[in-house]
């Protein structure tokens with residue numbers, strides 16, 4: 001039986017979503033993404049030439065199995081985000097949008113109030129909204145209530161590579177969410193991605209760790225395998241953590257009964 005992930009009208013075989021920033025060339029970006037087998041790839045609207053039919057980034061992402069997910073990175077308010085999403089829909093012919101509203105350039109932390117406001121408006125306008133947010137279980141429920149198709153809580157600040165520093169809150173989100181939970185940002189190593197999947201994430205989104213590694217193609221493969229391993233482990237149910245030792249074989253003494 002194939003283990004797939006459904007978000008809105010699309011079904012994904014891969015639970016690794018990827019980003020397109022920070023690669024040293026578009027060709028390398030394409031090779032790494034293809035090697036990772038990612039099927040949902042986010043691209044910052046501000047980085048593409050919406051008036052050109054042969055934008056370098058977009059040209060390299062023209063593959064049958066790759067779905068484009070424009071993101072609103074760079075906007076500071078709900079109003080700007082809505083405008084950016086409308087532009088993306090027009091130019092890229094998709095109503096999918098990764099909603100990112102982070103006005104503070106130092107930590108790039110998402111603004112929860114503007115994100116909720118924008119989600120409400122965009123859902124009403126027929127968008128499939130994938131909001132990037134802090135790992136806030138209450139906000140996740142509010143976003144779900146207004147029609148977000150998934151939630152994308154951060155593991156750590158974007159580009160920090162710190163891993164799942166929000167893990168306790170991610171666990172609550174995964175326990176409560178009725179929409180897919182995609183752990184996004186700060187995932188700095190395949191082991192972080194595997195851990196997120198072991199916890200029960202539906203998918204992860206990784207950009208920096210693949211793009212800036214010495215060998216992005218190999219790292220793309222490493223992330224693919226880590227996500228698969230973490231997912232399998234989650235499905236197989238991990239053994240409980242015990243306070244005390246538990247012998248693996250009977251504790252009878254050797255030779256004398």
Ligand SMILES: CC(=O)[C@@H](O)[C@H](O)COP(=O)(O)O
Nearest residue numbers: 019158159185186206207208
């Ligand atoms: C590309 C993108 O959407 C990023 O904003 C995303 O959050 C990934 O973060 P990392 O670069 O830390 O993987």
